[in-house]
Amino acid sequence: MLETFLNPRSIAVIGASQDVTKIRGRMLRILIDSGYDGVLLPVNPSHATVQGLAAYPSISALPQRADMALIATPAEAVADVLRECASAGIMNAVVYTAGAAHGTEAERQLVSRMAAVARETGMRVLGPNCEGFFNVRDNVAGNFSPSIHLAAPQHRQGGSQRPISVVSQSGAVGFGLFTQLKQQGLICRHVVTTGNEADLDCLDFVEHIVREGGSGPILMFVEGLKDGARFARIAQLAADHEVPLVFCKVGNSVAGARAAASHTAHLTGAMTAYEATFKRYGVIKAEDSDQALTATKALACLPPARGNRVTVLSTSGGTGVWLADVCSAMGLEFPVPDEALHARLAQAIPAIGGIANPVDMSASVIEGHGEVLAEALRLMTEADYMDAVVIAMSLAAKDRVQQMQPALEPFLASTSLPVIIHSQAYATADNLDALARMGGMALGMRDTAFALKTLCDYGAFRRRWDAQRTSRDQATAVPPISKESCREMLAQGRQAELLRAYGIALPPETVVSSREDAMRAAHAMGYPVALKIVSAQVQHKTDVGAVALDVKNDQELASAYDRVLANVARAVPDAGIQGMQIQKMMPPGLEMVVGITRDPDFGHLLMVGLGGVFVELLRDVAFSPVPVSAEQAQELIRSLKGYPLLEGLRGGQPGDVQALAALAQGLSRLAADHPDVIEEIDLNPVLVYESGVCAVDYLLIPRRDGSSVSADSTAVRIESVSVQAMTETGRAESSPGPAKSASVQAPLSRLEGCSHHRSG
Helix, strand or coil: CCHHHHCCCEEEEECCCCCCCCHHHHHHHHHHHCCCCCEEEEECCCCCEECCEECECCCCCCCCCCCEEEECCCHHHHHHHHHHHHHCCCCEEEECCCCCCCCCHHHHHHHHHHHHHHHHHCCEEECCCCCEEEECCCCEEEECCHHHHCCCCCCCCCCCCCCEEEEECCHHHHHHHHHHHHHCCCCEEEEEECCCCCCCCHHHHHHHHHHHCCCCCEEEEECCCCCHHHHHHHHHHHHHCCCCEEEEECCCCCCCCCCCCCHHHHCCCCCHHHHHHHHHHCCEECCCHHHHHHHHHHHHHCCCCCCCEEEEEECCHHHHHHHHHHHHCCCCECCCCCHHHHHHHHHHCCCCCECCCCEECCHHHHCCCCHHHHHHHHHHHHCCCCCEEEEECCCCCCCHHHHCHHHHHHHHHHCCCCEEEECCCCCCHHHHHHHHHCCCCECCHHHHHHHHHHHHHHHHHHHHHHHCHHHHHHCCCCCCCCHHHHHHHHHCCCHHHHHHHCCCCCCCEEEECCHHHHHHHHHHHCCCEEEEEECCCCCCHHHHCCEEEEECCHHHHHHHHHHHHHHHHHHCCCCCECEEEEEECCCCCEEEEEEEEEECCCEEEEEEEECHHHHHHHCCEEEEECCCCHHHHHHHHHCCCCHHHHCCHHHCCCCCHHHHHHHHHHHHHHHHHCCCCEEEEEEEEEEECCCCEEECCEEEEECCCCCCECCCCCCCCCCCECHHHHHCCCCCCCCCCCCCCCCCCHHHHCCCCCCCCCCC
8 A cells, every 4th residue: 555655744855945946946845835734854965944944964864754755866866865765764755857868778777776776675666757646635745746736726516526536657647637627626636647667657556546445536647557467457446446447548559569370369459458458347448638537527526327328408409409419429329208208398398399309498498497497307307218417508698507506406416317517608607616516517519428428338337347246256266277287288289178178169079190090080970071280380271271171971081181281281391290180060150259369468368259261351359358257258249240140130040149158258267277378269260059159170379488289189199290101091100099089069969061160
């Protein structure tokens, strides 16, 4: 916890200056002016007093141990000053020093030296190159930003607003966002800017604020994270504590280059891991500062919406329709009043208006003290199919809100729905002030739509999250396979056995090294069969002719066996051949892809999508951090644009979504249980039937040395053999003996017809 860091009761200002135009003078002045009630200890070897306070010639000369040191010395002195602070028992420090231009060797050396001191001494250090922090609640202004004294709030937000915190890697952005929140009269708890993060980083402060309790939304501005997996854990913590995170991500992701051997890896992009994590844990993504401020304000001041159905009450028909257009573009719905509600509204609204949704109340609604508005609000919100309310009326006339207070204030105080006021004209300060004191919110048209979208999305997330608590615990059950067993299975070519241990349904299959064994295997499992080369160097087999499908008899098998080997010898002459896989052809089904890829920062991600040869063409895929519960897997599947195919689009055969979700859940468990063993997994296609599923091709890539274990390896280990040996009539010396077929889910064995298996 960082309680002492953010709320020190004594602060040493190293190199404190009388000149407030310098950072060393400004940071002391800001502490004094902000009302800090702790002990201030200026350190200045040349002056006995600084800004009216007694000063001390050195850190060692301080009359007491300080909780915090503020440091703005030259870069070359920073490490020594930190060590001197640690020797004096000062275990928290903020380093404002920039040192050198961003990205230079001098900057890297400064960060490295500071990090070394923090490790050696146990100090907690913020910076370098940061603007500091501001604990607004306790008046601890450990920064040099003028923002905290600028733009006094024009109005104070009332109602039940929860305190907002801003955590930013950029000082200017962080305090700039804080200034705008302050101008709107919003209550803030903390502002923290972390700079180059030699020791403490933005996630340290987000975690502290969440654990501290009582927090409203946390607005984050991030250029890049050191540890994406830790962000996921903190996002989960925030979700459990009902603390919304609003996330602004700029610049390129540090995800890094991937080997991209599988389809799953090919389909990941720079923001894939971030966005999958956002969706999983209800993080609100903001594209710009306007969205960030709007979402933060809405989440702080308004309740989450219970659905996405909006009602608009407008004094202007044109404004109402325009609002509906903008909101509809964000996926919000506008249910039309039913017959009973329509009749009641007709009695309350002047005949000149229009009764639909949006509801045109006409300009007469602003007459008197808002009696018509109050009645319309009551009627609309009593309907059980309205989840949010927008009131569109001009706030340009002086004292309009105060005039309508008898109607607005009781409604805002009693409703459980989010309510937003939109003024089509410029809103006067007195109206905004009066509205804010009632707990109301006024926004522009685009911001109204984004605020409603935010509240609807977060409300939907909260319902899912709370409902899935039990299944989330089940998703982290004890692994069925130990790490040692997993590594051994991969090393011995027992990938099918490993997949089956996690509930992955596969066709009957085996690996052979001669035509005779291939025929025996085909007879054992029954024609038709597929032939596929087994080679770490041949990952996408169709590209080089390393697959033969729908082989129906011995004659076709002998011909296909030789043809596949010849194709591989011609296309990949240096490939090491582990054998030939003989696999039972499965009936046709809807082709899906399910895979695992490892992001260098976030760890493993599960992917589901439309499969077969179209996976990279259509890119209809969805990602999630692992592990996932069965419910989360189904939610991921339902998010696909192609999901209607699984529902039996236009009379088609529906797919077993539950079985597909179970397969995805099992694959996610495999990756989550063995993050140090698995690099990537690709199941493509996974055939989805009306009852049951089957993964007919798979590619596993171990993490230990980056080499791939090609698709279709089996439980029988085959040493590498030559193409010549495999083409001999007799059994090769490395033949495994009689072929053994693996079992598959019972419903599949009764299906007829054949599937076109694809690899790659």
